[in-house]
Amino acid sequence: MPTTSLLDRFLDGLTPLRPRAVWAHGSLAGGDYQEGRSDLDLIAVLPGPVGLGTVRRVVALHRRLRTVPLAAKLHCSYLTPAGLDDPDRSHLTWAHGQVMRRPVTPVTRRELHDFGRVLHGEPPAGLLPAVPERQLNDFVVRDQRDYWRPAVDKARLWRQDVWVDLGLLTFARATVTLRDGRLISKREALDELVPLGAPAELVADITRRRYDDHPAPAAEDWLTRRAELTRAYLAPAIDTLVTTYG
Structure with a gap:
């Protein structure tokens, strides 16, 4: 299955960054995923500050995946423990073939708590504050x-x-x-x-x-x-x- 193959390659490429957790939200977690049509919406929690070196490694990882089927639909925001409690804080994100910064909204945070799919490491409830x-x-x-x-x-x-x-x-x-x-x-x-x-x-x-x-x-x-x-x-x-x- 192309989706499984892509996720396996992504997680393998992410290993050197020592993520504490990688979660899926959106349709991939919520049961309405349509392969080839739906986006792959991911969150990775990295262990420490996201400096320039980390940004370069993230960009290099996504660029290496460009030729893999469905890679254009893989979007991932990179959080750190220090920023998990602020829904207005912008985080390093790879989406639509480029790097950007954007927040992880209260809707996404609630999705992660209600039906987030753990791809690696700790579950959302162990790291992410509840959404009032x-x-x-x-x-x-x-x-x-x-x-x-x-x-x-x-x-x-x-x-x-x-x-x-x-x-x-x-x-x-x-x-x-x-x-x-x-x-x-x-x-x-x-x-x-x-x-x-x-x-x-x-x-x-x-x-x-x-x-x-x-x-x-x-x-x-x-x-x-x-x-x-x-x-x-x-x-x-x-x-x-x-x-x-x-």
């Missing part, structure tokens, strides 16, 4: 209000599959988290969308592209209509969610 409900909910509301709602007004984005998929699925997942106090997978989020008032044809479109073996490319007129439907649904839906839980 208020902290999780505040983050979810802020993400919908400050990131997704302004994005809805940028019409050019919504002709792209990734914006339609993530916009709708993230909204459904946010709603369930705020309403029920639990995290759900993208597969479960699809089942929530129609009851939440999303147009059934949008949900069918996402389902087809995520789960059909060979989905046909979308026609130009559908891309235009899909963008209009998505924006018309999400704008008031997000506004109502933020008003209700903000």
Whole structure:
């Protein structure tokens, strides 16, 4: 299985950095992983400060993996024990073929506690502080209000599959988290969308592209209509969610 082979090579290459733990979150841990379509979302906890030498070794590791199948979908944030308790702190991250810095959000932290998959070393509960409900909910509301709602007004984005998929699925997942106090997978989020008032044809479109073996490319007129439907649904839906839980 290409995924298993890639993870084995990644963990082997990470050995010289002496990680205390390597965890998977997202679909790989949550039971909705689609090989070749889903990202491989990982967290590595290194034993000490991440200096320039460590950055160079991390970059070299990911560059060595570039020719391995699925490597482009492997994303990993590198934490240290000193930074585990701060969800706003940015960490060295390899994603989308480049090095960057970004935080490990309260949603990711809760995923790790609820269903994180241990690939190496200590479990999340032994290293990562618990996520209070208020902290999780505040983050979810802020993400919908400050990131997704302004994005809805940028019409050019919504002709792209990734914006339609993530916009709708993230909204459904946010709603369930705020309403029920639990995290759900993208597969479960699809089942929530129609009851939440999303147009059934949008949900069918996402389902087809995520789960059909060979989905046909979308026609130009559908891309235009899909963008209009998505924006018309999400704008008031997000506004109502933020008003209700903000």
